[in-house]
Amino acid sequence: MRRPVAAVVGTGRGVPETVMTNHDFAAIGIETSHDWIVERSGIHERRIAKNGVTTCSMAAEAGRKAMARADVHPGQLDTIILSTATPDRLLPSTAVDVQAELGADRAAAFDIGAACSGWLYGMTVAEGMIMSGSAETILVVGSEKMSAIVDWKDRATCVLFGDGAGAAVLQRAKTGKGILSTFLRSDGKLAELLYRPGGGATNQFSQSVLDDRSHYVRMAGREVFKHAVRSMSEAATRALDAARLTGDDIDLLIPHQANIRIIEATAKHSSIPMEKVYVNVDRFGNTSSASIPIAIDEALEKGLIREGTTVLLVAFGAGFTWASMIIRF
Numbered sequence: 001m002r003r004p005v006a007a008v009v010g011t012g013r014g015v016p017e018t019v020m021t022n023h024d025f026a027a028i029g030i031e032t033s034h035d036w037i038v039e040r041s042g043i044h045e046r047r048i049a050k051n052g053v054t055t056c057s058m059a060a061e062a063g064r065k066a067m068a069r070a071d072v073h074p075g076q077l078d079t080i081i082l083s084t085a086t087p088d089r090l091l092p093s094t095a096v097d098v099q100a101e102l103g104a105d106r107a108a109a110f111d112i113g114a115a116c117s118g119w120l121y122g123m124t125v126a127e128g129m130i131m132s133g134s135a136e137t138i139l140v141v142g143s144e145k146m147s148a149i150v151d152w153k154d155r156a157t158c159v160l161f162g163d164g165a166g167a168a169v170l171q172r173a174k175t176g177k178g179i180l181s182t183f184l185r186s187d188g189k190l191a192e193l194l195y196r197p198g199g200g201a202t203n204q205f206s207q208s209v210l211d212d213r214s215h216y217v218r219m220a221g222r223e224v225f226k227h228a229v230r231s232m233s234e235a236a237t238r239a240l241d242a243a244r245l246t247g248d249d250i251d252l253l254i255p256h257q258a259n260i261r262i263i264e265a266t267a268k269h270s271s272i273p274m275e276k277v278y279v280n281v282d283r284f285g286n287t288s289s290a291s292i293p294i295a296i297d298e299a300l301e302k303g304l305i306r307e308g309t310t311v312l313l314v315a316f317g318a319g320f321t322w323a324s325m326i327i328r329f
Contacts, residue, residue: 012065166293
């Protein structure tokens with residue numbers, strides 16, 4: 001097992017106040033039911049950002065809380081890494097808006113686009129920057145306003161997603177605590193199983209894009225489920241092998257909160273009982289790259305993560321991308 005280079009010294013989350021339950025879909029004309037949604041996803045409710053609540057504002061809220069817990073002021077940040085599939089605008093990056101909002105004047109800031117795996121990608125980049133000596137204090141945020149890119153006429157997708165942000169501050173590890181292993185993979189050949197066909201530089205915004213609603217997320221649910229289970233299981237195994245650990249050594253599994261059945265399958269593959277798995281998909285839905293940092297922050301607040309706790313993180317998202325990480329807190 002390698003000696004940790006980077007450690008999490010503070011976490012935070014920023015989630016909208018507005019709660020949308022499964023029963024609320026009837027009011028907007030979606031033909032579905034609470035039982036149908038729960039059976040297929042485990043989701044009971046999700047948070048939805050009102051007008052004026054942005055990817056940047058949620059990220060800044062999460063970042064401030066993480067910095068306060070880390071006892072870090074904005075001027076100490078060397079880098080801000082923001083993972084998002086829902087940037088507030090296409091140019092410049094939303095990360096620079098977060099930088100301005102926080103007053104982190106000396107920080108480099110950039111976005112990462114790896115969908116639901118993005119926060120783990122960002123954490124891996126941050127670890128590398130600390131290892132290289134190019135940064136000492138880094139804020140890594142996952143922030144998503146998924147309600148802005150789902151098709152609210154498509155019951156197969158709109159019931160699954162929610163909004164929110166989670167953040168962590170990383171610094172150089174001073175003890176044996178910190179990131180023990182990482183694993184990243186992707187497969188672009190499968191991109192069209194979960195993507196937004198329109199609105200980019202190739203298929204630019206036009207009346208036809210708006211008419212056929214191709215600027216919203218489209219997903220081949222069964223195929224995504226199959227690949228998610230396989231890829232998250234692989235990612236968990238690779239992180240465990242790299243850290244020279246087994247499922248018995250893991251105190252808590254925090255998977256990407258996409259679907260309760262995917263979570264259960266990943267835990268079973270890793271020989272980790274569900275009582276050692278953190279689940280909040282029932283309350284937040286799929287918040288894409290924000291899901292893992294939100295869950296970490298909640299688990300810390302609840303005392304499920306304490307000093308010495310070994311946590312396995314694993315995610316899967318559009319791209320396809322998948323990733324894993326083991327952290328000893």
